[in-house]
Amino acid sequence: xxxxxxxxxxxxxxxxxxxxxxxxxxxxxxxxxxxxxxxxxxxxxxxxxxxxxxxxxxxxxxxxxxxxxxxxxxxxxxxxxxxxxxxxxxxxxxxxxxxxxxxxxxxxxxxxxxxxxxxxxxxxxxxxxxxxxxxxxxxxxxxxxxxxxxxxxxxxxxxxxxxxxxxxxxxxxxxxxxxxxxxxxxxxxxxxxxxxxxxxxxxxxxxxxxxxxxxxxxxxxxxxxxxxxxxxxxxxxxxxxxxxxxxxxxxxxxxxxxxxxxxxxxxxxxxxxxxxxxxxxxxxxxxxxxxxxxxxxxxxxxxxxx
Amino acid sequence: xxxxxxxxxxxxxxxxxxxxxxxxxxxxxxxxxxxxxxxxxxxxxxxxxxxxxxxxxxxxxxxxxxxxxxxxxxxxxxxxxxxxxxxxxxxxxxxxxxxxxxxxxxxxxxxxxxxxxxxxxxxxxxxxxxxxxxxxxxxxxxxxxxxxxxxxxxxxxxxxxxxxxxxxxxxxxxxxxxxxxxxxxxxxxxxxxxxxxxxxxxxxxxxxxxxxxxxxxxxxxxxxxxxxxxxxxxxxxxxxxxxxxxxxxxxxxxxxxxxxxxxxxxxxxxxxxxxxxxxxxxxxxxxxxxxxxxxxxxxxxxxxxxxxxxxxxxxxxxxxxxxxxxxxxxxxxxxxxxxxxxxxxxxxxxxxxxxxxxxxxxxxxxxxxxxxxxxxxxxxxxxxxxxxxxxxxxxxxxxxxxxxxxxxxxxxxxxxxxxxxxxxxxxxxxxxxxxxxxxxxxxxxxxxxxxxxxxxxxxxxxxxxxxxxxxxxxxxxxxxxxxxxxxxxxxxxxxxxxxxxxxxxxxxxxxxxxxxxxxxxxxxxxxxxxxxxxxxxxxxxxxxxxxxxxxxxxxxxxxxxxxxxxxxxxxxxxxxxxxxxxxxxxxxxxxxxxxxxxxxxxxxxxxxxxxxxxxxxxxxxxxxxxxxxxxxxxxxxxxxxxxxxxxxxxxxxxxxxxxxxx
Numbered sequence: 001x002x003x004x005x006x007x008x009x010x011x012x013x014x015x016x017x018x019x020x021x022x023x024x025x026x027x028x029x030x031x032x033x034x035x036x037x038x039x040x041x042x043x044x045x046x047x048x049x050x051x052x053x054x055x056x057x058x059x060x061x062x063x064x065x066x067x068x069x070x071x072x073x074x075x076x077x078x079x080x081x082x083x084x085x086x087x088x089x090x091x092x093x094x095x096x097x098x099x100x101x102x103x104x105x106x107x108x109x110x111x112x113x114x115x116x117x118x119x120x121x122x123x124x125x126x127x128x129x130x131x132x133x134x135x136x137x138x139x140x141x142x143x144x145x146x147x148x149x150x151x152x153x154x155x156x157x158x159x160x161x162x163x164x165x166x167x168x169x170x171x172x173x174x175x176x177x178x179x180x181x182x183x184x185x186x187x188x189x190x191x192x193x194x195x196x197x198x199x200x201x202x203x204x205x206x207x208x209x210x211x212x213x214x215x216x217x218x219x220x221x222x223x224x225x226x227x228x229x230x231x232x233x234x235x236x237x238x239x240x241x242x243x244x245x246x247x248x249x250x251x252x253x254x255x256x257x258x259x260x261x262x263x264x265x266x267x268x269x270x271x272x273x274x275x276x277x278x279x280x281x282x283x284x285x286x287x288x289x290x291x292x293x294x295x296x297x298x299x300x301x302x303x304x305x306x
Numbered sequence: 307x308x309x310x311x312x313x314x315x316x317x318x319x320x321x322x323x324x325x326x327x328x329x330x331x332x333x334x335x336x337x338x339x340x341x342x343x344x345x346x347x348x349x350x351x352x353x354x355x356x357x358x359x360x361x362x363x364x365x366x367x368x369x370x371x372x373x374x375x376x377x378x379x380x381x382x383x384x385x386x387x388x389x390x391x392x393x394x395x396x397x398x399x400x401x402x403x404x405x406x407x408x409x410x411x412x413x414x415x416x417x418x419x420x421x422x423x424x425x426x427x428x429x430x431x432x433x434x435x436x437x438x439x440x441x442x443x444x445x446x447x448x449x450x451x452x453x454x455x456x457x458x459x460x461x462x463x464x465x466x467x468x469x470x471x472x473x474x475x476x477x478x479x480x481x482x483x484x485x486x487x488x489x490x491x492x493x494x495x496x497x498x499x500x501x502x503x504x505x506x507x508x509x510x511x512x513x514x515x516x517x518x519x520x521x522x523x524x525x526x527x528x529x530x531x532x533x534x535x536x537x538x539x540x541x542x543x544x545x546x547x548x549x550x551x552x553x554x555x556x557x558x559x560x561x562x563x564x565x566x567x568x569x570x571x572x573x574x575x576x577x578x579x580x581x582x583x584x585x586x587x588x589x590x591x592x593x594x595x596x597x598x599x600x601x602x603x604x605x606x607x608x609x610x611x612x613x614x615x616x617x618x619x620x621x622x623x624x625x626x627x628x629x630x631x632x633x634x635x636x637x638x639x640x641x642x643x644x645x646x647x648x649x650x651x652x653x654x655x656x657x658x659x660x661x662x663x664x665x666x667x668x669x670x671x672x673x674x675x676x677x678x679x680x681x682x683x684x685x686x687x688x689x690x691x692x693x694x695x696x697x698x699x700x701x702x703x704x705x706x707x708x709x710x711x712x713x714x715x716x717x718x719x720x721x722x723x724x725x726x727x728x729x730x731x732x733x734x735x736x737x738x739x740x741x742x743x744x745x746x747x748x749x750x751x752x753x754x755x756x757x758x759x760x761x762x763x764x765x766x767x768x769x770x771x772x773x774x775x776x777x778x779x780x781x782x783x784x785x786x787x788x789x790x791x792x793x794x795x796x797x798x799x800x801x802x803x804x805x806x807x808x809x810x811x812x813x814x815x816x817x818x819x820x821x822x823x824x825x826x827x828x829x830x831x832x833x834x835x836x837x838x839x840x841x842x843x844x845x846x847x848x849x850x851x852x853x854x855x856x857x858x859x860x861x862x863x864x865x866x867x868x869x870x871x872x873x874x875x876x877x878x879x880x881x882x883x884x885x886x887x888x889x890x891x892x893x894x895x896x897x898x899x900x901x902x903x904x905x906x907x908x909x910x911x912x913x914x915x916x917x918x919x920x921x922x923x924x925x926x927x928x929x930x931x932x933x934x935x936x937x938x939x940x941x942x943x944x945x946x947x948x949x950x951x952x953x954x955x956x957x958x959x960x961x962x963x964x965x966x967x968x
Contacts, residue, residue, distance in 0.1 A: 094341075095341035098339060098340075098341045196341060196342075198341045198342050198344075198345075199341060199344075225341075227340070228340070228341065228342050231346075234963060237338070237346075238337040238338070239337075239338060239339075239340040239343040239346055240337055240338070240339055240340065240343060241339075241340065241341060241342075241343035241344055242339055242340075242341040243341070244344070246343045246344045247337075247343070248340075248343050248344075248346045248347075248348055249348055250346055250347065250348050250349045251349045253963070254349040255346055255347045255348075255349045258347050259342070259345055259346050259347070262345040262347075263342065263345055266345070
C-alpha cells in the first residue's frame with residue numbers, strides 16, 4: 001500500500017458492535033454498580049479505613065487513638081460521594097482502525113464501546129465525563145459534562161471519529177493531546193486511556209504518567225485485536241505496519257513465540273510504570289466480553305485487583 | 307476425437323492451476339496489514355524451506371487428481387486403438403483376419419505410423435484377446451488374395467505367421483479376400499464366426515456377407531493425399547511417365563523429374579549424357595486427380611534413369627520409379643521382304659500390322675535379313691521369319707544358340723524355299739531343304755488347330771496357290787501343330803533347348819493366300835507371343851503377378867535393393883514360379899542370360915480412395931469386436947485414492963499445526 005492510499009481516511013469498522021449507543025447501554029446495564037461511588041478517599045462522613053501515614057498527609061486525619069494504642073502513625077480515611085470527573089482519552093491513530101479476519105470489530109470500535117459504557121456508568125453516578133482524542137481525524141473533544149445529554153454527545157463524538165494519521169514519529173501530537181488534559185483535569189480526576197500502545201512515539205509513556213500529578217488516577221486499557229494478541233498466522237507472511245513503513249517478511253509459526261514475548265515485554269513495561277504511579281493497565285481484546293473489560297477498568301479505578 | 311472428448315480433456319489444463327497457485331504462493335507471500343509488525347521478527351528462509359517441502363505432496367496429489375478427473379471425463383468417449391473380442395456368453399470365436407498387404411497400406415498415418423503396422427498391431431491385439439478354443443485364419447487382401455493361414459486353434463502358429471507377414475506393392479482385392487475369409491471359417495463348428503477387415507478399404511468393400519464383417523480400425527480408412535509413378539518407360543528420345551494421383555491437391559505444385567543414375571557409354575559422335583545424379587528433364591504435373599501421362603525429352607544416348615516426383619505426400623515409396631528402357635517391352639523381331647509382304651495402301655508390313663492389332667505390350671523390330679550373331683538377336687523374345695530362302699550356316703548357329711536360351715521363332719515358309727542357295731538349310735525349323743508345290747487342298751483342318759480356339763475355323767477355306775511340304779522334313783522332336791484338310795502338316799512345332807520353333811506351310815504374302823488376313827493368323831501369332839512371353843518372361847509386370855521359368859533352368863532373381871528372390875517349383879508342373887510383390891527394377895539371370903524386368907504399381911491402387919459410404923458401412927457394422935477401453939472404474943478408484951491421499955495430507959498438516967500452536 002502506498003503512502004497516498006494509506007492517508008485516505010477510513011471510517012470505523014464497527015462490525016458487530018454497531019450501533020454503539022445500544023451496545024454501550026447494554027454493557028453498562030450489565031454491570032451492577034448501584035449508585036456510583038467515587039473511589040476517591042479523603043474528607044468525608046463515612047469511615048473508609050486506616051492506612052500508614054505518609055509525609056505530607058493532612059495531620060487532621062492522623063488517628064491519635066491508634067497512635068496511643070499501637071504506637072504507629074495511621075491516618076483515618078473517609079469515603080466521599082463527591083463528583084469525580086472522568087476523562088476518557090481514545091487513541092484514534094491508524095493502527096486502531098485494524099480489524100483482523102475473525103475479529104468482531106476494529107480496535108477503535110471496541111475502545112469506543114468500552115469508553116461509552118464507562119461514560120454511561122460514570123454519568124449514572126453523577127460524575128462528569130470528558131472525551132479527548134489521541135490521533136485520528138474528525139475527532140471532537142468534549143469537555144467534562146454531566147447529565148442525560150452527555151452520554152448521547154459522547155456516543156456521537158465517538159461515532160464521528162475516523163482512525164488515521166501516523167503518530168509513531170510525532171511526539172508533539174502526544175503533547176498536543178495531553179497538554180489540555182494536564183491543564184483542565186482537576187485533582188482526583190480519573191483518566192482512562194484507550195490505546196493499543198503500538199506505534200506510539202517514544203516518550204508517550206512518560207508524558208502520560210506525568211498526568212498522575214494532583215492525585216489523578218490513571219488507567220490504561222490496552223485494546224488489541226485477537227490476531228495481535230495471539231498471532232495465529234501460519235506459513236510465509238508479509239506484514240505491513242499500519243503506521244510507518246515497516247514491512248516484515250516472516251513465517252507465522254516460526255516467530256510466534258518471539259512475537260508474543262516482545263508484546264508481553266511492551267505490555268509489561270506499561271504495566272510496571274503504571275503501577276509505580278498507582279495506576280493500572282487493563283488488557284482487552286476485541287473478541288473479549290466488554291462487560292468484563294469495563295468491570296476490570298472500574299476495578300482498576302477502584303484500585304482493586306481482579 | 308470429438309468435441310466433447312476434447313472438451314473433457316481440456317479439463318486437464320486446470321491441473322496447472324494448483325501448480326500456478328503454488329508457485330505464486332511460494333514465491334511471494336500474501337502481504338497483509340498488521341499494526342504490530344515492528345514486533346514481528348523476520349524468518350524468511352525457514353518459512354520458504356518448510357513451505358516448499360510440505361506443499362509438494364499436496365500439490366502432486368491435487369495435480370494428479372485433476373488429471374485423473376479429466377481422463378475419467380473423457381474415457382467413455384475415447385476410442386482406443388486397442389482391440390478386444392467380445393464374446394457371446396463366453397463362447398469360442400472363429401475369426402478370419404483379413405490383412406490388406408496392398409501398396410496403399412504403406413501410407414503413413416498422421417501419428418507417423420504406417421497403415422500396415424497399425425493393421426498388424428490390431429491383429430496382434432485381437433490375437434492377445436483370443437483364448438484356447440478360438441480359431442483364427444489369416445487372409446491377405448493384396449491381389450491376388452491369399453489364405454496364408456487356414457483357420458487353426460494353434461494361436462502360437464498364428465502369431466508366428468503374423469510376424470512373418472510383409473507389406474507388398476500389390477493392388478487391393480478385398481472382394482476375393484473376404485470370400486476367402488468366409489470360406490476359411492464357414493466350415494468351422496464355432497457358432498460365433500466373424501471376419502475382421504484390417505484394411506484402408508481402398509477398393510470394393512463387399513456389402514453383404516454371410517459372416518458378419520467388421521473393420522474396427524477407422525484410422526486406416528482416413529484418406530491421405532498421394533501421387534505415385536505408375537510406370538516410366540523410355541521410348542527413343544522420350545521418357546513417358548504415367549503418374550497417378552488420388553486427389554487434385556496431391557498433384558498441386560509438383561513436378562516429375564528424370565534423374566540419371568548410371569550414365570551410358572558415349573555415343574559414336576562422342577556425345578555424353580552427363581554424370582550420375584544429373585537431372586535430364588522435368589515436367590509439371592497437372593493439377594488434377596487420376597492418371598496423367600507425361601513426356602520428358604531426353605538426350606541420346608542415356609543410361610539408367612529414375613523418375614522422381616518433387617514434394618512430399620503420405621506415401622514416399624511411390625514417388626520414385628526406375629525408367630524402363632524401350633526393351634522393357636517384349637521384343638519381337640520380324641524378318642521380312644518389305645516388297646512381298648507390304649500392303650498396297652502402304653505402311654507397315656502385314657505381319658507388323660497383325661502384331662500391332664494384337665495390342666500386346668511388345669516392341670516390334672523389323673529386319674531385312676536374319677542377323678547372324680546371337681547378340682543381335684538377344685533383344686528379341688520372338689522372331690518371325692517370313693518366306694526365308696533357307697538359313698546360312700552363321701545364321702543357323704546364331705539362331706540355334708539364341709533359341710536354346712528360351713526364345714521362340716516362327717517361320718512362315720513360302721515359295722522362296724524352292725530357291726534356297728547352296729549351303730542354306732531350314733534347320734532348326736526343318737531337316738534339310740523344304741519343297742514348295744502347288745496344292746489342291748482347300749484349307750486347314752480346324753479340329754487339328756484347337757490351340758487357336760475359335761479362330762481356327764477361319765483357316766478352313768484358304769484356297770492357297772501352293773504350300774510347303776513339312777512332313778518329310780520334320781525335326782526329330784517335332785510335332786504336327788495342325789493339319790491341312792488332306793492330312794498334310796499345316797504347321798509344326800519343335801523344341802530347341804529351352805526354346806521353341808514353329809513352322810507354317812504358308813507365308814505372309816497375299817500373293818499366295820489370304821492366310822495373313824484370317825483371324826487364325828492373329829491367333830497363331832498370339833500363341834507364339836504367349837510361348838515367347840512364358841519363356842522370356844514379361845519385361846514389365848504389375849506387382850503381384852507371377853513369373854514362370856522352365857523347371858530345369860537355373861534362375862537367379864534379384865529384386866529392388868538387390869534382395870534375392872527364390873523361385874518355387876510346383877509339384878507336377880514343368881516350371882518354377884516366383885511372385886513379384888515389390889515394385890522396381892529386377893535382374894533376372896536364367897542360365898547366365900541376364901535381363902532386366904520392371905514391376906509397376908497398379909493404377910487403381912494409387913488412385914482409389916476409400917468410399918466414405920463403404921467405409922462407414924463397414925465400420926458401422928462393427929460386430930462383437932470391442933475397440934473401446936472403458937477404464938472408468940480404475941480411474942474412479944484412482945480418483946478416490948488421490949482424494950484419500952489429499953485428505954490424509956491435510957489431516958497431517960492440521961496435526962502439525964495443532965502441535966505448533968500448542
